[in-house]
Amino acid sequence: MAVIATVIVSQIRMRLPVLRLTEPVPxxxxxxxxxxxxxxxxxxxxSYEPERIILFGSRARGSxxxxxxxLLIVKETAERPxxxxxxxxxxxxxxxxxxxxxxxxPAEMLKLYGxxxxxxxxxxxxxxxxxVHQIVEQWLKDAEEDLLSAEILFENKxxxxxxxxxxxxxxxxxxxxxxxxxxxxxxxxxxxxxxxxVARLGLAVDLDEDDAVFxxxxxxxxxxxxxxxxPHGAPDDDDAKRAVDAARRLVARAKLLAAPQIP
Numbered sequence: 184m185a186v187i188a189t190v191i192v193s194q195i196r197m198r199l200p201v202l203r204l205t206e207p208v209p210x211x212x213x214x215x216x217x218x219x220x221x222x223x224x225x226x227x228x229x230s231y232e233p234e235r236i237i238l239f240g241s242r243a244r245g246s247x248x249x250x251x252x253x254l255l256i257v258k259e260t261a262e263r264p265x266x267x268x269x270x271x272x273x274x275x276x277x278x279x280x281x282x283x284x285x286x287x288x289p290a291e292m293l294k295l296y297g298x299x300x301x302x303x304x305x306x307x308x309x310x311x312x313x314x315v316h317q318i319v320e321q322w323l324k325d326a327e328e329d330l331l332s333a334e335i336l337f338e339n340k341x342x343x344x345x346x347x348x349x350x351x352x353x354x355x356x357x358x359x360x361x362x363x364x365x366x367x368x369x370x371x372x373x374x375x376x377x378x379x380x381v382a383r384l385g386l387a388v389d390l391d392e393d394d395a396v397f398x399x400x401x402x403x404x405x406x407x408x409x410x411x412x413x414p415h416g417a418p419d420d421d422d423a424k425r426a427v428d429a430a431r432r433l434v435a436r437a438k439l440l441a442a443p444q445i446p
Contacts, residue, residue, distance in 0.1 A: 217278040220252055224313045225365030229385065230274050233258040234289065234317075239310035251281045254313075255306055259288055314365065319441050322359035326352045326434050333427050342423035346401035349426035350374070353390065353398055356430075356437035360386055363441050374398050389436040394429040401426055 217223050224236050233256045240253030260267060267286035275282060287295070295303040333348035350372075357377040358368040364384035371377065374395040381388055401418050418426070 217275060218280055220313065221365075223252065223254070223275060223278065223280075223282065226274060227256065227271070228314055228363070228365035231256070231258065231271060232316075233314070235312065236314040237306060237310040238313050239306045240283075243309055243311045251283045254282065254284045255310065256284060256286045257289055257292055258286060260286075316363075319359050319363045322355050322362060323434075323438055323441060326355035326359065326437065329355060330427075330430050330434050333430060337423045337427050340420070342418040342420060345423040346398075346418045346426040349423075349430035350398045350402035352430040353395075353433050356434045357381055357388065357390075359441060360384070360388065360437055372399075372402060386440055388440075389432045390429060394425070397422075398426055398429060 217226060220238060220242065227233055227236060235257040237255040237257070238253065239255060241248070241250050242252055256271065258267070262270070264286065268284065271284055271286055275284075292303065296307065329348045329352035333345045333352060336342075336348060337345035353374055354372055354377065357374065357380075360381045361368040361377070361384060364381075364386060366380065366384055368377065368380070374390070375392070378388065378390055378392075378395050401422060
């Protein structure tokens with residue numbers, strides 16, 4: 184049965200195209216009015232922490248005519264279906280567009296799909312994934328792997344490699360948080376910019392400005408010809424330790440912030 188469930192989940196993931204978000208998470212206020220799919224999705228990501236958001240219906244098929252925004256939200260929760268809907272309706276109470284939404288757990292989705300539910304099959308066939316939490320998890324997994332590489336290299340006195348992987352761990356942890364908040368991370372390596380983007384999206388990370396500047400600097404020394412760009416030449420033991428420690432704190436904080444809260 185577990186194998187069948189895994190196959191079904193894989194089919195669902197493979198058949199649904201990913202629709203990228205383009206707007207940052209809005210501030211929840213009485214003044215702001217939700218009007219687009221992006222704004223609604225980013226509100227849900229920041230405040231409800233779903234595992235997946237799927238757009239279906241006419242909007243997913245590319246219709247430009249005014250109509251309901253149909254959303255399927257997948258979230259692990261012990262709440263009754265009506266209680267889930269009430270929570271989400273309240274989160275989106277300041278919307279200026281009609282929204283038709285459904286909230287299912289992953290187990291409920293598997294059950295309905297396995298039973299041949301026309302509703303769920305239609306969503307699988309024509310829906311578009313607006314957000315999926317597994318992407319965040321993958322970024323964090325990659326950050327942890329870079330951190331582990333940095334720690335091993337540091338223990339073996341390979342300071343340049345340790346600093347490089349420490350910077351990569353920090354970069355990927357920050358990008359994971361940007362995605363977690365519904366943003367789209369820029370294709371940059373600048374930790375100052377990424378740190379600012381995370382802050383603008385409402386999260387406080389354990390990376391102060393000095394450490395961000397330092398990691399940016401040691402990252403520029405990843406090639407032999409670039410050693411001269413470093414303030415004091417190639418990184419020494421103290422530099423490598425500082426880089427690894429800063430990355431370790433940031434990755435730990437990012438994992439804590441990204442962990443889903445199950446009511």
